[in-house]
Amino acid sequence: MSRQRSLKLALTLIAVVLALVLASGGLFVARGADPIKIGFGMALTGGLSANGKPALLALQIWKDDVNKRGGLLGRQVELIFYDDQTNPATIPGIYSKLLDVDKVDLIISGYGTNLIAPLLPIAMERKLTLIGMFGLANNEKYQYPNYFQIQPAGPDPQTSTAIGFFELAAKQNPKPQTVALVGADAEYPQNALVGARELVKKFGFKTVYDKTYPPNTTDYTPIVRAIKATNADIVFVASYPPDSVGMLRAAHEVGLQPKMFGGGMVGLMFTSIMTSMGPMLNGVVNYDFWAPEPPMLAFAGIKEFLKEYQARAEKEKMDPLGYYLPPYSYAVGQVLGQAVEAVKSLDQQKIADHIRATEFNTVVGKIKFGKNGEWAKGRTLMVQYQKIQGNGIEQFRGAGTKPVLWPDELKSGNIIYPYASALK
Amino acid sequence: MKTGRTLLVALAVIVAGILLAKLRVNPYFYFAGYVILQYIVIATAWNILGGYAGYVNFGTPAFFAMGAYTAVFLIRSVHAPLPVLIVAGGLVAALLGLGIGYLTLRLRGTFFSIATLALAVVLQTAIINWEYVGGSRGLSVIRPSGPPFGNYVVFLFTVMGGLAVVSVLVARFIERSWIGRGLAALRDNEEAAECMGVPTLKLKLFATTVSGFFLGVAGAPFPYYVTFVEPNSAFALDYAVNALAMPMIGGTTSWVGPVIGAVLLGTASQLATVTISSEMNLFIVGVVLVAFVVLAPEGILGLVRKLRSR
Amino acid sequence: MFSWDLLANAVVAGLLIGGFYAAVSLGVGLIFGLLDIANIAQPAFVILGSYAAYVLNSSYGLDPILTGLLLTPVFYLLGAAVYRVYYTSFERRGEESLRGLVFFFGILFIIEVSLSIIFGVDYRLIQTWYGSRSIEFAGVGVAFRYLVPFVVGVAMTLALHLFLGRTFYGRAIMAVSQDRLALRLMGANPVQIKTIAFGVGIAAASLAGALLISIAPVIPSTDRDYIGRMFAITVLGGMGSIGGTLVAGIVLGIAESLMATFFGPSWSLAVSFGILLLALAVRPAGLFGR
Secondary structure, three states, X not given: OOHHHHHHHHHHHHHHHHHHXXXXXXXXXXXXXXXXXXXXXXXXXXXXXXXXXXHHHHHHHHHHHHHHOOOEOOEOEEEEEEEOOOOHHHHHHHHHHHHHHOOOOEEXXXXXXXXXXXXXXXXXHOOOOEEEEOOOOOOOOXXXXXXXXXXXXXXXXXXXXXXXXXXXXHHOOOOOOEEEEEEEOOHHHHHHHHHHHHHHHHHOOEEEXXXXXXXXXXXXXXXXXXXXXXXXXXXXXXXXXXXXHHHHHHHHHHOOOOOEEEXXXXXXXXXXXXXXXXXXXXXXXEEEOOOOOHHHHOOOOHHHHHHHHHHHHHHOOOXXXXXXXXXXXXXXXXXXXXXXXXXXXXXXXXXXXXXXXXXEEEOXXXXXXXXXXXXXXXXXXXXXXXXOOOOOOHHHHOOOOOOEEEOHHHOOOOOOOOHHHHOO | OOHHHHHHHHHHHHHHHHHHHHHOOOHHHHHHHHHHHHHHHHHHHXXXXXXXXXXXXXXXXXXXXXXXXXXXXHHHHHOOXXXXXXXXXXXXXXXXXXXXXXXXXXXXXXXXXXXXXXXXXXXXXXXHOOHHHOHHHOEEOOOOXXXXXXXXXXXXXXXXXXXXXHHHHHHHHHHHOHHHHHHHHHHXXXXXXXXXXXXXXXXXXXXXXXXXXXXXXXXXXXXXHHOEEOHHHHOOHHXXXXXXXXXXXXXXXXXXXXXHHHHHHHXXXXXXXXXXXXXXXXXXXXXXXXXXXXXXXXXXXXXXXXXXXX | OOOHHHHHHHHHHHHHHHHHHHHHHHHHHHHHHHOXXXXXXXXXXXXXXXXXXXXXXXXXXXXXXXXXXXXHHHHHHHHHHHHHHHHHHHHOOOOHHHHHHHHHHHHXXXXXXHHHHXXXXXXXXXXXXXXXXXXXXXXXXXXXXXXXXXXXXXXXXXXXXXHHHHOHHHHHHHHHHHOHHHHHHOOOOHHHHHXXXXXXXXXXXXXXXXXXXXXXXXXXXXXXXXXXXXXXXXHHHOOOOHHHHHHHHHHHHHHHHHHHHHHOHHHHHHHHHHHHHHHHHHOOOOOOOO
């Protein structure tokens, strides 16, 4: 076939496709005209999907609960969401679809700092109120007044993970002297380490080791050995699930027993990891957001929510207990819903003003927002794994294996110090 | 089609792009359109080396990300304007192509391909350790104010449209020139080409450099499109797969193939992102790729040619 | 800070993980090194082996190495089938380089995405019965979690070496890599020989995958971390030398380990690729290459 013909064919094909796309702009709008539409992207695939999927489930449970009580402003609520693949590059396109094609009334963010980052400028440009889910310090640069964050980090997000850890350390008698800091070359661990370094200075500890490793390291033994050689009193680790597991296993194999071990190890609280690591977790003092301990279970609505979540999660191959993010994701819905009902409208500015000025009652307790939309008072928990025996899941369902050591208002147990005593 | 007429068509396409921008159709169109145009540049660039010369580059993300990170660096340090970002991004990626080509093109093609795989990992590690451009935490970038057409994404859409036209013109020019003939000769049988006096090493280096240049150019506007650049998404595997799949599906022997592939596959992926699950989307891309490679190695162009000549 | 104790431990740790890396790279050593087929889908088959071991472990409590061994015939057949498709579509037409590479890339992708769809992206791990124990020799601690894969890796290398050197089919594989025409003249069918070789290479992936999941948690995209390592080791060791693969694996393991212990681990992954690029530039034949 001559070049000319093939060129014409190509141009025709392209024209047809373009025409279809333009025309179908109206075709694939998400259905419904009467309900209140809340739109968002969510990490259903990719690195953060292990948390994204439970977060979505929690929001869906919230939507069902709200609709059972008659909806918001007398209208049913509908959630419209797309998979952001844990890839920030999809965010502009997704939210344009949500706002310009599906015409959603309200937006919330997806899960995670990196997915909120490209969304904030979009919210600012379009003057939308945005509730973010577990983003670390996204608003520090922009200081957008209509952004609110659901994560108990508080006004100083970077030190929020480590503050409980180092406060507990400083209280011990005799006071430990030296600290080893180690973490993965990735977003959250790097932020946690920046905060940890500040706190080390504040509490007057001495740093004897401060290095990072690439996230896909296979063998953590050389790293742990190097740390052991420093004889540090305290070892603070900031890691993502695979390296949390790797570091902990290597620590046991090498016999690393500082006076305090743990810190910002993401993943240890995931049910699948808790059950497979079992007693190896004993003694680790780690950050957490939620634990099935009496102070946390006392908040209104949490028990019912967890019951519903656990029933549905069984079927859907996600974390079966939901003791990490889901309660907070449900709280996102609660804050938004309560604000809409209170101002009796969908006006973005009115909603934002109301959220800024109100203290909300949610399944994770009272929430009041402060500077840059963060919680006025930080409440990241410090827990310690204690008395774990074997690999059964039931011991994690109720209280006892993960008592809360810090902050005081949510405290439910005492620290076993030094670390080695908890291993017996 | 003669060169004169081609240039006219190219101009017409650019004008159409500008008109579309002025028309302000549904904003979503510009977001999706940007991504598809970006893939036209990527697929065309990849094909200059892969289709014309027969050397498979698996490290497309490395070149794309170099373009993006060069832009980030220049934005953060000197607030350089967009045209500078594009040219600089392209040049850095071109140098990268030249370097990796020089190291490995004297060996067989498979070694080059493996080296490109390794390249992506080494570069990603380097970027993760470079705090100035955000390191592993990423960097937020603020779009400049007062863009043409009033909206930055619409502006980027026209810019990318222009870049797509330029890259296709360059590819077409290479294809028709003695360079293209030399590349085709070495693709079919490198030893024979050498024996006939074709300067194979120089041609290969040329192709790698030009290919790298346009991959970097495709990446340079990325920071302003997403406003947040972090290593995992800049080096995403999607770029590697699509850069391969689009030319293979469209047809690798001519500049038309990558364009067809990019439009078809790009549109399909955009649709899939907002309809079915994206895992299925990737699965389908993989299956279609393998199916084409096995059953229709000449791509759609080849299929059409066969149909026409019956 | 430096101490002999730390050095000794770093070297031993590197040695052990090197044995494991060699086990993982054996398939590539065979398929790419001897048959000259750039099977970049090999790491995906390894991950497939890991998931198979996981499934059998969580349903029946089977030890992963046992599973790996049991599944070798299944993987062998799978490998033979993949080769047949490759041969019919590409080798026969003499178009291997571009399209063959793309074909394998597509296979890698399909396997990885299918695993994501079926198993989701949660990390999967196996705790073996020997997993948390370790022993000490002269100040050097050795964890069973690494020792066992090392031993298995060495055993696999030895087995493959013997197979290639002493059995009829093994020697036929060596022959077909050197001179196809001569082989045909000797009465053996090169296509059949290559099918066997490819099958063996994929079967090795089954066992390697089982070892992988007993060392570290696995998700479908873990394969990408190993693509570079596998090829780096094969090229460094010398194409066509199985023993070379083991030596190269150990060299790489020790280099990464020393880097991690004394300089900080941030660059240790780049070390392997740096070594690859250097090897390609300076001595493409590798340490023991022909």
